[in-house]
Structures are given as C-alpha cells and as structure tokens.
Amino acid sequence: MDDQAIDYKKLLNAFQQGATQVIKEKQELNQINVFPVSDGDTGSNLASLMQAILEETNKEATSVLEVFERVAEASLLGARGNSGIIFAQYFNGIYNNLLIQEEKNSVASFVKSVKSAIAEAYQAISNPVEGTIITVIRSWAEALSENDQVQGLEKLLPKALAEAEQALNNTTKQLKVLQRNQVVDAGAKGFYIFITGFTHAFVNKETTVKSRTYSDDSPKIEISDTKHLNTSEPKYRYCTEILLDHVTKPKAEIQMKLAPYGDSLIVAVNRNKARIHIHSNQPDEVLSYLSTIGQPLQQKADDMLLQYQVNQHKKASIALVTDSIADVPAEYILNNQIHVLPMNILIGNTSYIDKITIQSKQFFKMNKNRSERATSSQPTLKTVENLFSFLETRYEAIIVITVADKLSGTFHTVKEAAKKMTASTTRIEVIDSKQNSAAQGLLIMNAAELIHSGLTFDEIVEQIKKKRSQLKILVSVDDLDPMIDSGRIPQFAGKIAKKINVKPIVSLNEKGEGQLSDFAFSLKGNERKIIHQLKKIHTKNKIRRYAIIHANAEQRAQHWKNKLSEAVGFQPSYIMDISTVIAMSAGQGSIAVAVEIEERGD
Structure with missing residues (x-):
C-alpha cells in the first residue's frame, strides 16, 4: 500500500460527489433530526457546508494535499450546526495530519491521516456523545486502518463503508431519544451519505451519483405532527x-x-x-x-x-416572516411563531446580529467614543435561502413582510431568494410594508391576526397590502447628528437646523420614503405637536391601536404613554426599545409613536 499513489483528480471528484449526495438528501436528514435538539435543520446545515466545499473544489487542483487544503478551508468557513462543525474539524484534522506525512500523495499517508484526525474531531466537542456522527467517523477511519493490508483505496473504501453503515444502524440503540423515535442519528447519517457518494465516485469513477431517495419532482417531505413528541x-x-x-x-x-x-x-x-x-x-x-x-x-x-414550537405545535399553515427592523415585542414574536430575518450591524471590524447579539442600548454604549460611523446591512441571500429551506417543509405558504423598499435592500434580497424556490410547491408572497419600526410591527400584528382568521392566502395578502396605508409613524428626534450622518437629513439643511436648535419630527410618505413631517424648537414642542396630530387623526378616523418605541429614553416613553393614553382614551399596545438599525439614524433619545387607523376619511 505504501507504493500506491492517490489520483488527486479522482479524489477531487469523490469529494464533489459526496457533497452532492448530502445536498440531495438534506430533507431526509432534516426529518430525522432529533438530537441534540429537535430543530429539524441538520440536513440544511450540512447542505450549506457541502455547498461551500463544492464551490471551493470547483477550481483546478494540482495535488492531493491541495485538494484537502481546499476542503479544510471551505468546511471551516461553511460549517453550520453541531454536525457541520464536527465535519469541518475532522476535515481540517486530516489536512493537518497529511501535512506532516513524508509522502503526501500515498494511500498509506491518507489512511494514517484519517485515523489520526479522529482525536481532533473528539477534541472539538466539549462533551462527546457516542451514537452520533463522531461514532460513525471513528468506525469508518478505524476500518480503513484495520484493512491496511488491502491494496488500494478502491478496495479499502467499500470495506470501510460497510463498517460505517453498521455503526450508523447501531446509533438507534445507543441513544434513548433515537430509540424512542426509531431513527438513526441525523448527523451520523449525513456523514454516511457523504462517504457513500465519495466511495462510489472513487471506486466506480462516477461523475454523477444517483440519490436513493431524491428526485426533482418528488413530493415535499412533511414533518409528522407526532414524529418528535418525545423530545x-x-x-x-x-x-x-x-x-x-x-x-x-x-x-x-x-x-x-x-x-x-x-x-x-x-x-x-x-x-x-x-x-x-x-x-x-x-x-x-x-x-x-x-x-x-x-x-x-x-x-x-x-x-x-421557535423551531421546537413550530415542529411540535404549528399554529398556522402559513408562515409569517419579517425582518428585525420591525419593532414588535419578542414575546409576541414567539407566541405567534413569527420568523425574523436579522439585520446586521457593523461596528469597527465586527458584525453584530440586530436584537440578538446587540441591542440598541448596547449600541449607544459601544458607539459612544468611536470616530468611525457604524453601518447596517440587510440579511444575506444565503440567510434568506436557509430560512426558506426550513419553512418549506413545514408550511403550505409563506408571507414575508419587509421594511420599506425605499429604506433597505431587504425586499429585493428576499424577492431574489423567493425566485430561486422554483422547485418548491410552497407559495411565497413578499410584501413591501412601506413602513419601518413600530409601524411595520403593527402591520405584522395585523398579518398574524389575518393568518389565524381563516381567510384564504390571497385574501390575507390583499388585506395586508390594503392595511399599509392605514399606518403612520411619527419620530421625535433629539440628536440631529445621526440623521445627518446617515443621509436622512441633507448636511447643509442639518447644519442650519443644528444652529437654530431645531428638533424635527420625521415620518414616512406613502412610498415608504423618509420625510420631514414637522419641527419644533424643543422636545416638549415636538411632544405637543405629535399629540395634537394624533388627536386630530383619532377624531377624524379613529385610532385602532398604537405603539411607543424609544432609543434609550424609557422615562420619556413612559411620560408619552401617560399623555397619549389621556389623549386617545386607551393604553398603547406596547412600549419597547427601538431596533438598533433605526436607532443608528434616529439617534439616542428619540421617541416614536406608530398608529393604526381604523379607516381612512375623505
């Protein structure tokens, strides 16, 4: 075996076919995913990893070592989920061990490296559990080593694959949660599917690996309502x-x-x-x-x-999706099973996830002494595709309501992701809210109520679009600098406004574009003008509900609550911190009121 050299072109093809096989069978892996949590995303996570490997191995290579280097790098960048990261660490372990081998292209060096890399895969896990992907990896690698008298990978790989299959089947007996659900471990099966494609391609020189269960016109795999009751x-x-x-x-x-x-x-x-x-x-x-x-x-x-609750007790057949600019309470989001696409905040060289790894209060503290302005970006196309991949197996239809198209590229990103779902039978409607912040939040609340009302999909979409014109947001701005820096107020006009200490009231027009609604020379003046506007609206059209949001100004928000409750005769639906993205342009101390109007007057 020491004299046997590996054909790097065959190796590259084997990796590509193994990756392709996993991508094709992602739905089956999602369906059997019950450990460590029943979140049904192991297949999607591994598919993301395999896509990264396919993209990286699509280029020409010149040696076995270069193939493994590309796979190692791609897997570390593309890994998602428990199994994906273990996969990545194992591939990196093989590459690291191959680096120290004297003959890097030989079968012997390959066998030594895949066995030595087991230790690195185990070390990546704080609490390794047998009966999972790590068990099947070890069984496969040890089988390759134990059969080292067999000449060539063409004979080694099929024998090791048989051992891996037996280890996979045994996972059902090793973990109680797998035994209760009568499934094998999803991550372990993902590895087995990969080495199956890898082996068939290498041994049979296949350029296309046919999936056992996948076809383009196959029916959508549904998650059984009772499948994971024991988790x-x-x-x-x-x-x-x-x-x-x-x-x-x-x-x-x-x-x-x-x-x-x-x-x-x-x-x-x-x-x-x-x-x-x-x-x-x-x-x-x-x-x-x-x-x-x-x-x-x-x-x-x-x-x-949220994923667990959807898997266990889905409340509706239509999924409701929005982005994190929509200011609606986290408790409401969870209770109504609303899925949120997070915006990204870049401060210095670090990117944060809006409302999860950064809140607006933290943002003001972190950004206080920085000369470089923080920026925001919409969810990536990959993020949207991953969410759609999760939703399409659980819902009959998806409604996405984004921040105003005039304020962000989110609407177009989601539309692009929806276009790519051509093979899916799940209906998707992407709606430009023409709003932001709490006004967008109130539209989300309306959409959730419509989904639970029993109306058809088309009727719900029509009602949501109609409701957009019945929403209004008024923002009282204290600090003008963020508005000027973000371009919401032209620099020339902003400098003049600062000199005369103007406090603007900002709103959105019917297209969803920011506009100066009014102004005063003090925050109290702003407060009086906004309350006066809302009184007029309530008298003419009747306000159905309203919400108050603030940028690190809780005391003022409570004061506004008392004033507005007196003015319109009822309490706000909620008071909450503004989203970090809006806080970046509105500035610290800003207060906003969003209202939903019962019906338009002439």
Missing part, C-alpha cells in the same frame, strides 16, 4: 455560531471560558481561525468574549425554541 423543549434558546479570525487563545481555554454560557459547545480551531458552536440564552455575551480573543467574521443565532 423536550430546549433549555437554551439560541443555536449560536461564530467564525473567528486571528485567534489568540488555544481551543481548551476557549472551551473553558464559554462553558458557563450554555451547552452543545463545539470549538474547531485551525490556522488561526476558529468556528464556535454553542446553545445559549446569552449570544450577546458569547460574542462579547470572543471579540476579545479574535476577529469575528461570521455569526448566526437560530431561535431553537
């Missing part, structure tokens, strides 16, 4: 993942520091990069610590509690 509600809400560069601490120290913040902790480190996975109720504190030991490049935080 429990997650202790920690957010599945948090962060990719770090320029890491200054060893893996063991990172694991020790993060352990108090949650469970399911996995840390994969290689070449000064680290991919961290943790289930936590404090993703903001996790990121805060990691920012001190490296440069965060990517992050995500999936709401496992």
Whole structure:
C-alpha cells in the first residue's frame, strides 16, 4: 500500500460527489433530526457546508494535499450546526495530519491521516456523545486502518463503508431519544451519505451519483405532527455560531471560558481561525468574549425554541416572516411563531446580529467614543435561502413582510431568494410594508391576526397590502447628528437646523420614503405637536391601536404613554426599545409613536 499513489483528480471528484449526495438528501436528514435538539435543520446545515466545499473544489487542483487544503478551508468557513462543525474539524484534522506525512500523495499517508484526525474531531466537542456522527467517523477511519493490508483505496473504501453503515444502524440503540423515535442519528447519517457518494465516485469513477431517495419532482417531505413528541423543549434558546479570525487563545481555554454560557459547545480551531458552536440564552455575551480573543467574521443565532414550537405545535399553515427592523415585542414574536430575518450591524471590524447579539442600548454604549460611523446591512441571500429551506417543509405558504423598499435592500434580497424556490410547491408572497419600526410591527400584528382568521392566502395578502396605508409613524428626534450622518437629513439643511436648535419630527410618505413631517424648537414642542396630530387623526378616523418605541429614553416613553393614553382614551399596545438599525439614524433619545387607523376619511 505504501507504493500506491492517490489520483488527486479522482479524489477531487469523490469529494464533489459526496457533497452532492448530502445536498440531495438534506430533507431526509432534516426529518430525522432529533438530537441534540429537535430543530429539524441538520440536513440544511450540512447542505450549506457541502455547498461551500463544492464551490471551493470547483477550481483546478494540482495535488492531493491541495485538494484537502481546499476542503479544510471551505468546511471551516461553511460549517453550520453541531454536525457541520464536527465535519469541518475532522476535515481540517486530516489536512493537518497529511501535512506532516513524508509522502503526501500515498494511500498509506491518507489512511494514517484519517485515523489520526479522529482525536481532533473528539477534541472539538466539549462533551462527546457516542451514537452520533463522531461514532460513525471513528468506525469508518478505524476500518480503513484495520484493512491496511488491502491494496488500494478502491478496495479499502467499500470495506470501510460497510463498517460505517453498521455503526450508523447501531446509533438507534445507543441513544434513548433515537430509540424512542426509531431513527438513526441525523448527523451520523449525513456523514454516511457523504462517504457513500465519495466511495462510489472513487471506486466506480462516477461523475454523477444517483440519490436513493431524491428526485426533482418528488413530493415535499412533511414533518409528522407526532414524529418528535418525545423530545423536550430546549433549555437554551439560541443555536449560536461564530467564525473567528486571528485567534489568540488555544481551543481548551476557549472551551473553558464559554462553558458557563450554555451547552452543545463545539470549538474547531485551525490556522488561526476558529468556528464556535454553542446553545445559549446569552449570544450577546458569547460574542462579547470572543471579540476579545479574535476577529469575528461570521455569526448566526437560530431561535431553537421557535423551531421546537413550530415542529411540535404549528399554529398556522402559513408562515409569517419579517425582518428585525420591525419593532414588535419578542414575546409576541414567539407566541405567534413569527420568523425574523436579522439585520446586521457593523461596528469597527465586527458584525453584530440586530436584537440578538446587540441591542440598541448596547449600541449607544459601544458607539459612544468611536470616530468611525457604524453601518447596517440587510440579511444575506444565503440567510434568506436557509430560512426558506426550513419553512418549506413545514408550511403550505409563506408571507414575508419587509421594511420599506425605499429604506433597505431587504425586499429585493428576499424577492431574489423567493425566485430561486422554483422547485418548491410552497407559495411565497413578499410584501413591501412601506413602513419601518413600530409601524411595520403593527402591520405584522395585523398579518398574524389575518393568518389565524381563516381567510384564504390571497385574501390575507390583499388585506395586508390594503392595511399599509392605514399606518403612520411619527419620530421625535433629539440628536440631529445621526440623521445627518446617515443621509436622512441633507448636511447643509442639518447644519442650519443644528444652529437654530431645531428638533424635527420625521415620518414616512406613502412610498415608504423618509420625510420631514414637522419641527419644533424643543422636545416638549415636538411632544405637543405629535399629540395634537394624533388627536386630530383619532377624531377624524379613529385610532385602532398604537405603539411607543424609544432609543434609550424609557422615562420619556413612559411620560408619552401617560399623555397619549389621556389623549386617545386607551393604553398603547406596547412600549419597547427601538431596533438598533433605526436607532443608528434616529439617534439616542428619540421617541416614536406608530398608529393604526381604523379607516381612512375623505
């Protein structure tokens, strides 16, 4: 075997076919995903990893080592979820071990490396559990090593695949949750599917691997209502993942520091990069610590509690989606199973997830002494596609209500993602709210009520679009600098306004564009003008409900609540902090009132 050399072109093709196989079978993996939590996303997470590998291995390579280097790098960048990060650490372990081998293209070096990399995969996990992906990885790698008298990978790989299949089937007996649900571990099966495609391509020189269960016209896989009744509600809400560069601490120290913040902790480190996975109720504190030991490049935080509730007891057949600019209470979001696409906030070189890894109060503290202006960006196309991938297997239809198209590119990003769902039978409607902040929040509340009213999909969409014109938001701005810096107020006009100490009242027009609604020379003057406007609206059209939001000005918000309750005769539906994205342009101390009008007058 020592004299046997691996054909790097065959190896590259084998990786591509293994990755393709996993992507094709992602729905099956999602369906059987019950450990460590029943969030039904293992297939989607592994598909994301495999897509990254496909993209990286699409280029020409010149050696076995280069193939593994590309796979290792792509897997660390593309890994998502428990199994994805273990996968990534294992591939990186193989590459690291191959680097120290004298003959890097030989079958012997490959076999030694896949076995030695087992230790690195185990070390990535704070609490390794047998009966999962790690067990099947170990069984496969050890089988390759035990059969090392067999000549060539063409004979080694099929024997190891048979051992891996047996290990996979045994996972059902090793974990009670798998036994109760009569399934194998989803991550373990994902690895088995990968090595199946890898083996068939390498041994048979296949350029296309046919899936056992997938076809383009296959019916949509539904999640059984009773499939996961034995799983429990997650202790920690957010599945948090962060990719770090320029890491200054060893893996063991990172694991020790993060352990108090949650469970399911996995840390994969290689070449000064680290991919961290943790289930936590404090993703903001996790990121805060990691920012001190490296440069965060990517992050995500999936709401496992919402996913669990949808899997266990879906409240409607239509999914409602919005973005984090919509200011609506977190409790309402969870109770009504509303899915939120988070905006991203860039402060310095670090990106934060709006309302999850950063709140508006934190933003003002962090941004206080910075000369460089913070910026925001819409959810990435990949983020939207991942959410759609989760929703399409659980809902008959999806309604997405975005922040005003005139204020953000979110609407177009979501529309692009919806266009790509051509193979899906799930109907998707993307609606430009023509609003933002609490006005968008009130529209979301209306949409949730319409979804539960029993109307048809088309009737709901029609009613939501009609309701947009019955919403209004008025913002009292204290500090003009953020409005000038963000371009909401022209610099020339802003400088004049600052000189004469003008306090503007900002609103949105019918197209969703920002506009100066009125102004006063004091915050009290603003307050009087806004209350007067709302009294007139209530007298003419009747205000159905309203909400008050603020940018780190809770006392003033409570004062406004008392004044408005007296003016219109009832309490606001809610009071809450403004979204960080809106806070960036509205500035600290801003107060806003959003109202929903019962009906328009002539």
